[in-house]
Amino acid sequence: MTEIVSDATGRKPTTRRRRKTGGITHIVVFLAPAVLIYTVFSIYPLVESLRLSLFAGQPDGSAVWTGLGNYARLLFDANWAVRFWNALWNNLILFFIHMVVQNPLGLLLAALLSLAPRFGGAYRTLIFVPTLLSVVIVGFVWELILSPLWGVAEGMMAAVGLGWLYAPWLGLEGSALTAVSMISVWQYVGIPMMLIYAALLSIPDELLDAARVDGLSGAAIFWKVKLPLILPTLGIVAILTYIGNFTLAFDLIYSIQGVLGPPDYSTDIMGTLMFRTFFGQQTQIGDIYMGATVACMMFFIILIGVGLYLVGVQRRLTRYEM
């Protein structure tokens, strides 16, 4: 019973005390459904992919063991390496743009919403709308809007005297990736916004009251009280953004630009490279073994990123945990 008393302060003890119980039946019951579904329909197929990456396909459809041969090819064969590094680099740019545009924007919107302005509910609802739309729709709509043929973007920019700024962004090597990233930001900013908003709401009123009594201005409260408190959430947002770059981003690029990442591979990311290697495309027959290799490289890269986060960032963040 002493532990209840020690916990009643409201602060989390840094070392977690878990209840040690006699039976383990309930633990098994709690874990079994998730572990079962997840293992059969997610892990097993992925392990299968991992296995495939160690084989090389033969013309007759059979496969021979090649060990790490596929990985060597991907990293050191000139024709593969150029595509691989290009895709990885584009992924990192994509991540960077999301970190400097999407997440600050989400934070800003969430912070403004948390001030409980009038019509806050309406704003929140509407800003989240793009997130609900299928990439099929998002891709089509933005292609239309940015299309030089239809001229919506050009017309609107011309109306405010910025017509000369217009360029066929999606079609230019220098701007295509940024344009796609901005569309992605438009679609997904609702997610960080909602997560951060929920985190801001869960900050205890007493803390904020105390800060106000201390004479802190609204801005100071935000920077000095709220922001540190929601850092764990920002950490989660960052890591989800990182992972999203390798998962969600594919769908959007695929539906806007297609599987070759045009122009000249400037929007080619790991996802599109994996997809066309794995499944092929119009004139190319898929190679599931090489595709699985790209897939596994992608897995390792995500793993490294998440690992760095867990070791480097989250450990430092935990001290702010409520």
Place this chain on the structure above:
Amino acid sequence: MKHIMMKTTAAAALCLAAGGAIAQEVTLTIESWRAEDQAIWDEVLIPAFEEQHPDINLEFTPTAPTEYNAALNARLEGGTAGDLITCRPFDGSLPLFQRGQLADITDLEGLSNFPDFAKAAWSTDDGAQVFCVPMASVIHGFIYNADAFTELGLEEPKTVEEFFAVLDAIKEDGTYIPLALGSADQWEAAQTVYTNIGPTYWKGEEGRQALIDGTAEFTDEEFVAPYEQMARWSDYMGDAYQAQGYSDSQNLFTLGRAAIYPAGSWEITGFTDQAFFEMGAFPPPVSAEGDTCYISDHTDIGVGMNASTDHPEAARTFLDWAASAEFAELYTLALPGFFSLSNAEFAVENPLAQEFLSFRQDCESTVRVAAQILSRGEPNLENEMWVVSANVLNETMTPQEAAAEMQQGLESWYEPQQD
């Protein structure tokens, strides 16, 4: 409509069964990338087939062209692909046969209705085994807005210089965008531009075979020259053509805003429906007056049988029908831009399709240069061609660089080119 018909067929089949004939009814599904053809299959082809074969039901289940190969591959690996499979030509289907996913149909009687060049697109390299029934080829050329030509007093260009003179005249006038072409989707740059205007320079089959034998290289003059012509095209394409996709170009042309459309004959059906003006067609212009013209008459679409179908007999029955003169005529009439490869003789009614067909009399035919043998390796030559061709149109690569990149990719795995 479709459902009613299916019910009638089913009812007919039931009657037959009741009448004592032991008709085992089977349903065959057809995989295809021709989503646009759904109505033609449902309303014309399937009823015609089912009338003769009441015990076999057909279902046409297309996938969008961009997803077709990926989805088909996954379904073949998983064993859920349809009984009948629409085949891409040459290296697009050969691996499926080699992996045992497409059945050997060499002994199919109907195949005798086709010339050898048609069967070559769906045969092993030695020609010993055939795995798909040839359905149709598509012819490349240029479709133009004939009303616009009349209005501006222009004539069909014969030579490259005349072609540019026409483009200049249209540009000068300013009413129309000279070329309805964009580079955003990339494939048009390769398929309806490079392999459309190219054969004239590399002398069709001669140049293509030379590449396969390793006696010619992409960096040779005749393969760079088409890129040099393309580099001049960007002045005549619409503003911001870099972001203009395939359907944008189609819309530009059919809405009467552009004058000339570098085309494949598959556009004929759609254009005939959509355009409100007269259209004409001309073959790719030649270098000098009197030169032989060459066209890409590309064996584009065939149909084969899933090796693991549960109903091989029924599937073969369908393939025999698909090889018949009846199918050839129905198919070509319904889709005037897809020219049957069958020896059967019949008239094509669509005037635009007739014009395309007339190219065959005046010009030498070839197929797309990268389709056979050369697109087997990694990097995939056809993919490379899409990318560098678009780059040339975008002016981000010189003709020489584009050719060199293709050559470098090809050399990296294709032995005849490696000396």
Place this chain on the structure above:
Amino acid sequence: MNTVDTTRARRGRMGRIGTAAGVHAVLLTYTLIAIFPVVIVVLNSFKNRRGIFTEPLALPTAETFSTEGYATVLNQGNFLLYYGNSLIVTIVSLFLILLCGAMAAHALSEYRFKLNTLLGVYLILGIMVPIRLGTVAILQLMVDLSLVNTLVSLILVYTAQGLPVAIFILTEFMRTLSRDIKDCARVDGLSEYRIFFEVVLPLIRPVLATVAVFSMIPIWNDLWFPLILASSDATKTVTLGVQQFIGQYTVNWSAVLASLSIAILPVLVLYAIFSRQLISGITAGAVKG
């Protein structure tokens, strides 16, 4: 505690009106950006082809007004059925993700047992890999289970795909839950199951809502697995239906825009209804202190 600085307080009051205006300006601008594309689509879906091209930003006029696009869609597509499919798949998957995910997260955050950390890492691993990478094996699995072209196949895959994120977020959150209530409940003699369902679940309601929204989006929008696992007409989802419709009518923009509108509108209606509950869930349940 400092004394209240009166000047600063006054400045605060003065600035408040300006601040409010600024807040609204920012939110309103972004809201317009967010919904503008949707408006454009719906607007143009009521025009004919020429109207769409010549005046994309104009309201439909007598001359350009047309519902031909909707006529085509309603004649050709089976969108009601597709909707039903999407709804069933999304709702059942969500239910399974939330239930199984919360149970697993509870076990991981509440009990000390061997393999706890290992299992935790194992369950979260899936966040890092797009499940699409295992498509071929999944398809073979579904074939063996005779689940191809059933909605069940999609539900299983989406549940497997959604669990890691759900468990990740829920575990993080559950670790911050105060233990007092649970331990009190134990003292009262509640079984571990009742503690989970009656004490823990109500406490994590707001996070469940967040996880629900999170998990819902990739499921509703997915194109790939419907294409591979359930592309038959009876099991098609809206996303796949619209995508194929676009493929079939590339140049018939009235029809394409109409199909997009038809796909968008019900989602918005549903969201408008549920967003209130979602938000009231977040606010009411927000753990204070």
